[in-house]
Amino acid sequence: MAFSIDKYHFNSESIIENLPDAELRLLKGAMKEIEAKKNKILFREGTFPKGVYILKKGKVKIYKTNKEGKQAVIYIFRKGEIFGYRPLLCNEAHPASGAALEDCRISFIDKKNFSLLLDQCPVLVRKLLVNLSHEFSVLVNQVMIFSQQPVRERVALTLRILNEKFRGDSKIIFPVTVNLSREDIAHYAGTSVETLVRVLRQFKDDEIIRTQGRKIIILKPKALEKIAEFY
Amino acid sequence: MAFSIDKYHFNSESIIENLPDAELRLLKGAMKEIEAKKNKILFREGTFPKGVYILKKGKVKIYKTNKEGKQAVIYIFRKGEIFGYRPLLCNEAHPASGAALEDCRISFIDKKNFSLLLDQCPVLVRKLLVNLSHEFSVLVNQVMIFSQQPVRERVALTLRILNEKFRGDSKIIFPVTVNLSREDIAHYAGTSVETLVRVLRQFKDDEIIRTQGRKIIILKPKALEKIAEFY
């Protein structure tokens, strides 16, 4: 089976894009524009959701903190992605926290409006269902990787995913510059900072990546796919 | 935060239970009863879904196999649970395989009928959306655990989950007898058979569990929760 980034990437942008006019109007009407500075926490694990977020600019990380204070990054959202609606749908607390990795611009739909939207927009409901199904597959893949793959493979996959997250809108795929702390990357790959750095060094020696200060420039995303490929 | 098994357990039974009469009739009309002997593979990872399964009797494991042939058990379904509909909704291949752990009786709804059902049953669609949201939270928790927790904690949680899966319908909660191969349990906990057995030995010495042949009798599910609790 060939590598496909879709197995590890949600791409929820299409939800809003292909909505019928009537539903789109309702959706836009319910939106409120908000700003979030870098490091701003949008919601905390264990709290009940206040609404839905659609990211217009910037990046947001979803993470869990264990009792020793160690973080596990579950997912990173890029521009265009919609999030925070899941726990709202099933009336549960957020299973994880969300924080801005960069200065963000966000369209926010509050709980009440979102609930009304769901009643009035059957196409939206179906689209959310489809999206959630795909997101689920992504998580299944992630569980498998964490439970089975060694750190080199995990880091390779993480970088390949970040390549997707940090590439611009243009079709020119590389080289992509990833601007994220070693700590966040390590926690995304499920390893320690030191171990991450050692793997990065290997990749540098193999000329798969290059670094510029703390930025990582991905030279050969295909090579990363090859390392991460387990099927 | 107190331990709650719901964080690790889907409990999709309610989907069918509280459906309006009209939708329930449609659903029942679309169902076909099938049998599956122990070890029968219902669907294979990478193939396209043929329909939806509602488990009437027995247990089914969902698992992925990596290129070295090693399995990761993602989830175990018990009587009453509905599965296999996710990839159908988003038109994707199954991300994992499904196999009967015991002789099973299953209600099956084929792809075409299920699609018709979705168009005619808005309540069902909403219920599936809610269920999927909850399942997602469960997976998020699982990713965190695998990426951060040591093997003792993982095994404790796995046993606590199996306690839930193998308890009967009665409200008498314990002692529950878990009848599953060491291999399946190890793959569920994301460890090797030998390591699993060593942890089981500790739990036996601590009188948290007892074994009878290959069966595991869970004496103190609360103690397992305590070990598994990370929040």
Place this chain on the structure above:
DNA sequence: CCGCAAAATTGATTTAAGTCAATCCTGGGA
């Protein structure tokens, strides 16, 4: 543009858990 605290890197050491190997048990089939 300078200083410095925080972040990144590298090296040394420890440790948790996997692997390999040998033996024991057990439950299903003849």
Place this chain on the structure above:
DNA sequence: TCCCAGGATTGACTTAAATCAATTTTGCGG
């Protein structure tokens, strides 16, 4: 009921990755 192959268990050893510790780099705030 007994046999025995596959499953479970235990012990010895290896290894991957975490932790600890010291040093270098970097980019932000004044």
